[in-house]
Amino acid sequence: MSVGITPGFRVTRAGPLALLQDAGRFGVRHLGVTQGGPADLHAWAWANRLAGNEWGRPVLEITFGGLELRAECDLIISVAGADLSARHNDQPLPLWRSVKVGKGEKIKFGTPVKGLRAYLAVAGGFSAEPVLGSVACVAREQLGGFNGQGQRLAEGDELSVTTPSRNSSASIQTEAPQQEQPDYAAPAILDLLPGAQIADFTGRSLFDAFNAEWRVDDRADRMGVRLTGPPLHCRIASMISEGISLGAVQVPSDGQPIALLNDRQTIGGYPRLGNLTPLAASRLAQCQPGQSVRLRAVGAEIALQKHRQFVNRVR
Amino acid sequence: MSHAGLPRLEPAGIDGWMIRLFGTIEENNLLWLTALTRDCETAIGAALVDLVPSYTTLLVIFDPLQTNAWEVRAQLVDILARLVPDDAGGEGELHELATWYDPSVGPDLARVSERSDMTINAVIDAHSYQEYRVFALGFSPGFAFMGLLDDSLICPRLDTPRAKVPSGSVAIAGQQTAAYPAVTPGGWNLIGRTAARLFDRKRDGFSLLKVGDRVRFVTVDRHTFENEGGDPTPMAQPAKETRT
Numbered sequence: 001m002s003v004g005i006t007p008g009f010r011v012t013r014a015g016p017l018a019l020l021q022d023a024g025r026f027g028v029r030h031l032g033v034t035q036g037g038p039a040d041l042h043a044w045a046w047a048n049r050l051a052g053n054e055w056g057r058p059v060l061e062i063t064f065g066g067l068e069l070r071a072e073c074d075l076i077i078s079v080a081g082a083d084l085s086a087r088h089n090d091q092p093l094p095l096w097r098s099v100k101v102g103k104g105e106k107i108k109f110g111t112p113v114k115g116l117r118a119y120l121a122v123a124g125g126f127s128a129e130p131v132l133g134s135v136a137c138v139a140r141e142q143l144g145g146f147n148g149q150g151q152r153l154a155e156g157d158e159l160s161v162t163t164p165s166r167n168s169s170a171s172i173q174t175e176a177p178q179q180e181q182p183d184y185a186a187p188a189i190l191d192l193l194p195g196a197q198i199a200d201f202t203g204r205s206l207f208d209a210f211n212a213e214w215r216v217d218d219r220a221d222r223m224g225v226r227l228t229g230p231p232l233h234c235r236i237a238s239m240i241s242e243g244i245s246l247g248a249v250q251v252p253s254d255g256q257p258i259a260l261l262n263d264r265q266t267i268g269g270y271p272r273l274g275n276l277t278p279l280a281a282s283r284l285a286q287c288q289p290g291q292s293v294r295l296r297a298v299g300a301e302i303a304l305q306k307h308r309q310f311v312n313r314v315r
Numbered sequence: 316m317s318h319a320g321l322p323r324l325e326p327a328g329i330d331g332w333m334i335r336l337f338g339t340i341e342e343n344n345l346l347w348l349t350a351l352t353r354d355c356e357t358a359i360g361a362a363l364v365d366l367v368p369s370y371t372t373l374l375v376i377f378d379p380l381q382t383n384a385w386e387v388r389a390q391l392v393d394i395l396a397r398l399v400p401d402d403a404g405g406e407g408e409l410h411e412l413a414t415w416y417d418p419s420v421g422p423d424l425a426r427v428s429e430r431s432d433m434t435i436n437a438v439i440d441a442h443s444y445q446e447y448r449v450f451a452l453g454f455s456p457g458f459a460f461m462g463l464l465d466d467s468l469i470c471p472r473l474d475t476p477r478a479k480v481p482s483g484s485v486a487i488a489g490q491q492t493a494a495y496p497a498v499t500p501g502g503w504n505l506i507g508r509t510a511a512r513l514f515d516r517k518r519d520g521f522s523l524l525k526v527g528d529r530v531r532f533v534t535v536d537r538h539t540f541e542n543e544g545g546d547p548t549p550m551a552q553p554a555k556e557t558r559t
Contacts, residue, residue, distance in 0.1 A: 026364050026365060027364070027365060028365075028456075028521065029365040029366075029367050029376070030352075030365065030366055030367050030368060030452060030525070030526065031452050031456055031457060031514075031521055031522040031525075032452040032453045032454060032455055032456045032457060032458050032522070033456045033521075131516055132516060132521060140455075141455065141456050142497065143456070143516075148516075193326060193328055193329060194326070195325060195326055195327060195333075196323075196325035196326070196333065196335075240339075240340060240369075240370045240371050240372075241369055241370060241451060241453065241460075242333065242367075242369045242370070242371070242372040242374065243327075243333070243367030243368075243369055243372065243373075243374025244374075245327045245328045245330070245331040245374060245376060246328060246330075247328055248327075248328070265453060265454060266367060266452070266453045267367065267369050267451055267452075267453035267454075268453075274326070274328075275326075275327060275328035275329075275331075277328070277329055278329070278330075300326065300329065300384055303329045304329050304379055304383055304384070307329055307379060308379070308380065311380060
């Protein structure tokens with residue numbers, strides 16, 4: 001299969017943090033290589049869908065805004081996720097729908113209004129050489145991204161795109177259904193699948209874990225998000241290090257939970273309440289510091305069903 | 316596998332199971348863990364996403380669109396019932412890591428020597444004499460936690476981690492030893508530097524070391540270290556340990 005690769009955008013202003021993300025880096029976690037991939041799987045998947053792409057194409061994850069791009073050719077794009085005051089030339093850029101952008105036109109992200117991370121997909125997908133099977137950009141590991149070295153976007157970067165195949169534009173869904181567009185400013189309820197150490201927390205702490213309002217701390221990044229609230233007490237202080245899966249909610253000795261996201265370390269030794277579902281982890285990744293969230297225990301069967309339904313809707 | 320209630324299967328999200336085999340760290344754990352890892356690869360096949368072995372556990376991550384937790388659980392129960400540990404003698408690839416032990420690249424050699432009441436040469440002998448096993452990889456790509464260190468060398472982590480540890484640095488902390496594959500922050504005691512390329516994105520398998528492998532640090536002089544591609548750039552010496 002031969003695909004064309006052309007310059008798609010020029011970065012005219014980098015902003016604080018814009019990263020290339022495909023679905024993530026898999027099959028290498030036993031080597032200490034983290035998962036990477038989109039912090040908000042839901043918005044990332046919709047961005048691809050609305051650009052007419054199949055699941056998994058590389059997308060820009062723009063955190064906090066500030067990014068400015070100039071189109072180097074005519075493109076079809078879509079932006080899903082956070083409202084970062086995006087503009088298309090001098091007009092507000094509509095979110096959750098496909099948009100035509102002409103050569104020389106500008107896309108500018110401002111400051112966050114709702115949510116934290118916007119996903120910009122382009123028809124055909126951004127193009128970069130995979131490293132360890134993925135282009136997911138993990139700065140800490142110096143892996144992935146446009147140059148393979150884990151670098152965030154920088155001013156002057158030329159962003160290559162894969163020319164979309166001719167039949168793909170016909171299948172474009174132009175707008176995401178209203179119910180797929182979350183209100184990120186609303187209080188979030190996060191589904192959590194209880195894990196093995198749940199029984200080692202005291203009864204009071206179990207009540208608090210699932211009934212307290214948790215405040216999203218400003219110590220939050222792609223590795224994890226700290227929650228503050230009533231201190232949770234666990235009979236286990238620390239454990240022998242073991243593999244940590246996405247969404248694990250670990251509780252260090254200060255009793256304040258940390259939900260671990262895509263760039264978490266691969267092993268760790270704190271007791272855990274359980275795992276946020278992938279959609280709950282996505283939702284948390286859009287919470288601004290100071291927002292409140294609640295944890296809701298969920299059964300494995302319902303959690304799996306919800307996840308499969310989401311993938312079927314967007315795939 | 317004599318601990319009460321073990322082995323045990325613990326839920327780890329919609330796409331994972333934690334297989335807990337042991338309650339304590341023992342070298343023999345690895346014989347079971349490497350065998351279990353291999354059996355899982357074979358049995359789960361295409362629906363398998365990742366396997367993360369570590370000290371006493373194996374985390375199994377599967378694709379929840381191709382299979383589900385109940386199917387995988389049944390497979391794991393079956394595997395555990397038939398599990399036979401690897402042979403104690405021959406298992407695990409042996410790696411010899413050419414290591415230049417010198418205060419210029421191992422700024423904590425003096426501290427370790429003082430703490431252990433041994434000469435620097437005795438510390439080097441004790442560290443390079445023994446063969447180590449890889450118990451886990453983590454912290455950064457290709458970072459292997461190895462052990463178990465001779466009791467005489469046990470030394471706590473630094474109170475304040477260094478912001479930048481040079482790649483190749485050979486280090487000890489508690490009962491473990493490791494070599495830093497890349498420049499990262501680090502709180503372990505640095506005693507030397509290896510010329511070995513521990514993580515290479517162009518190499519088949521990427522990481523030189525894998526869980527269950529055996530490692531020996533081989534003392535080389537500066538000349539050999541440089542010939543094998545080692546970077547002899549000295550480290551800034553640590554601030555003197557404050558005594559109260």
